[in-house]
Amino acid sequence: MVVKELNSIVSQRIEVTPSLVKLRVVPNGWELPDFKPGQYGVLGLPGSAPRSPFSDPEASQMDPEKIIMRAYSIASSSVAKEYIEFYIGLVRTGSLTPRLLNLKSGDKVWMGPKFKGMFTLSEVPSEFNLVLAATGTGVAPYISMIRSELAEGVRHRFAVIHGACHSTDLGYNDELKTLASANKNFTYLPILSHAQEEVIPWKGHEGFVQKLWTDGTLEKAWGLKPTPENTHVFLCGNPLMIESMLEMLAKEGFKKHSKKESGQVHTERFFVKL
Numbered sequence: 469m470v471v472k473e474l475n476s477i478v479s480q481r482i483e484v485t486p487s488l489v490k491l492r493v494v495p496n497g498w499e500l501p502d503f504k505p506g507q508y509g510v511l512g513l514p515g516s517a518p519r520s521p522f523s524d525p526e527a528s529q530m531d532p533e534k535i536i537m538r539a540y541s542i543a544s545s546s547v548a549k550e551y552i553e554f555y556i557g558l559v560r561t562g563s564l565t566p567r568l569l570n571l572k573s574g575d576k577v578w579m580g581p582k583f584k585g586m587f588t589l590s591e592v593p594s595e596f597n598l599v600l601a602a603t604g605t606g607v608a609p610y611i612s613m614i615r616s617e618l619a620e621g622v623r624h625r626f627a628v629i630h631g632a633c634h635s636t637d638l639g640y641n642d643e644l645k646t647l648a649s650a651n652k653n654f655t656y657l658p659i660l661s662h663a664q665e666e667v668i669p670w671k672g673h674e675g676f677v678q679k680l681w682t683d684g685t686l687e688k689a690w691g692l693k694p695t696p697e698n699t700h701v702f703l704c705g706n707p708l709m710i711e712s713m714l715e716m717l718a719k720e721g722f723k724k725h726s727k728k729e730s731g732q733v734h735t736e737r738f739f740v741k742l
């Protein structure tokens with residue numbers, strides 16, 4: 469077996485919490501290809517790479533030479549392309565995230581030379597409003613869309629609904645709040661599922677992403693009801709949120725978008741529901 473060379477370098481590691489990091493990665497001696505905001509790359513490390521002290525011990529021995537690879541959405545701008553930023557959450561029992569979370573600036577990592585994926589704005593006509601709903605690290609592709617094009621105000625209205633357990637897990641809170649205060653067309657709605665555990669009482673929304681749709685919070689913020697005629701909805705992250713939103717949106721006439729059939733709902737599942 470040909471052992472893959474660790475072809476990239478971590479240029480910066482930004483720790484959001486011990487279980488959540490932003491990794492900025494640059495290619496070592498090769499050119500970054502173009503990509504569309506919303507697409508994903510592949511990161512890899514060998515079984516010999518050490519695991520984060522915050523993870524669980526490995527259930528079974530990994531081949532020290534074999535590269536463990538997983539997909540990660542790109543959070544950085546497709547225009548600036550100075551580095552590729554990934555937003556990664558620790559799965560304590562996982563194979564790759566305990567190793568990725570242990571990386572420091574200057575460490576080597578494998579990054580796939582091509583970026584892929586259909587979870588992009590390419591097939592959304594510009595006159596549509598956008599709802600970008602995510603749980604946890606699922607906000608990453610929206611950060612790339614915003615940094616690359618949405619911040620320039622090309623859409624009528626757009627909203628990020630970000631569900632997380634705790635306020636410390638809202639890794640792009642400052643950037644999104646600043647954008648919302650500077651841009652009338654942008655609505656940022658963070659919502660916490662474990663708000664009662666906050667050290668400093670949380671004054672924002674409590675519950676799950678779906679609530680902000682059903683209780684009319686988004687409609688009130690926009691002054692307009694999102695319908696299939698005026699809005700496309702993106703759903704990213706936890707499959708439970710995605711299934712629940714799909715069911716709810718279907719009742720309001722929204723259809724899933726696919727290669728074969730055009731619709732208004734676009735989905736990216738980060739893992740399989742067990």
Ligand SMILES: Cc1cc2nc3c(=O)[nH]c(=O)nc-3n(C[C@H](O)[C@H](O)[C@H](O)COP(=O)(O)OP(=O)(O)OC[C@H]3O[C@@H](n4cnc5c(N)ncnc54)[C@H](O)[C@@H]3O)c2cc1C
Binds near residue numbers: 508541555557741
């Ligand atoms: C297109 C795409 C884009 C992705 N983008 C991102 C991203 O931007 N950031 C990110 O952190 N992850 C992202 N993921 C998930 C990522 O690919 C890995 O699945 C994840 O990091 C876990 O890898 P692991 O090797 O540590 O765990 P594994 O050893 O692969 O998984 C262990 C177990 O944990 C479950 N699991 C996996 N992920 C989670 C999770 N987040 N929460 C709870 N259980 C989980 C798996 O179903 C499995 O049963 C993306 C996945 C896809 C398909």
